[in-house]
Amino acid sequence: MPIICPVDFNCVLDEVLDRSPPRVGTKLHMTVMLRSVMDNLHLVDIWREMHPTSTTFSCYTPTHGAFSRLDRFLLASNGTLDVRRADYQVRFLSDHSPLLLECGTHAPRPAIPLWRMRPELLGDLEYRRDIQEALTGYFGGNWTTAQSRGIEWEALKVAIRGESLTKTFVRN
Numbered sequence: 155m156p157i158i159c160p161v162d163f164n165c166v167l168d169e170v171l172d173r174s175p176p177r178v179g180t181k182l183h184m185t186v187m188l189r190s191v192m193d194n195l196h197l198v199d200i201w202r203e204m205h206p207t208s209t210t211f212s213c214y215t216p217t218h219g220a221f222s223r224l225d226r227f228l229l230a231s232n233g234t235l236d237v238r239r240a241d242y243q244v245r246f247l248s249d250h251s252p253l254l255l256e257c258g259t260h261a262p263r264p265a266i267p268l269w270r271m272r273p274e275l276l277g278d279l280e281y282r283r284d285i286q287e288a289l290t291g292y293f294g295g296n297w298t299t300a301q302s303r304g305i306e307w308e309a310l311k312v313a314i315r316g317e318s319l320t321k322t323f324v325r326n
Contacts, residue, residue, distance in 0.1 A: 158235070158257075159197065159228040162250065163188055167199060171209055172223040197228040201240040201253065210242050212251040227255050271318050281318075288317040 165184040166172035192198070201223075211221035225242075229235055239256040275281045292313045 158255070160225075160253070161188075161228055162225045164224055166222055166224065167202070167226075171202075171207070172211075174209065174211060174221040192228060196231045198231045199226045200229045200237055200255065201226055201242075204237070204240050212242050212245075212253065213249055214245075215249070225250055225253050227253060269315055269319075271314070275318065285314065285317055288313060 163184055165182055165188060167185060167189065169178060170176045211223050212225040213222045214220070215222065227240065229237070235257045237255065237257040239254065241254050242251040243254055245251040289310075292310060
């Protein structure tokens with residue numbers, strides 16, 4: 155699912171590239187918090203990704219005589235959006251420049267059909283015996299080696315699927 159988060163937290167992420175004049179060595183609490191949120195949610199500043207060395211600013215503060223890049227779009231870093239353009243527009247009616255984001259979504263991949271066990275196999279006593287042997291063998295060799303019960307469950311399903319497919323192909 156695409157995530158687009160437009161933000162203006164009134165802080166810069168890079169004191170050198172996002173502010174003029176730069177304040178080198180300054181670490182603001184808000185900047186640290188915003189970076190932490192971005193890291194935890196796997197978000198990227200898409201404009202900075204597309205313009206890694208540019209010094210374009212989105213805000214002018216006359217009191218400090220400073221330009222800053224405060225406005226940004228944070229996007230999920232999983233690449234679900236096809237970003238074609240991210241550009242600041244001419245500032246008007248506000249002290250902030252609008253940021254234009256033009257994007258589409260990637261064509262959805264066709265779903266891989268899920269494997270389902272054929273229920274009629276449960277009525278086959280030989281199949282049930284084979285599965286029981288496979289499970290006994292699985293638990294005998296793997297019960298304590300997995301790092302979590304979730305991994306154990308996924309591996310068990312793979313073992314059952316493999317045994318079922320083998321028996322299905324052998325019988326057909």
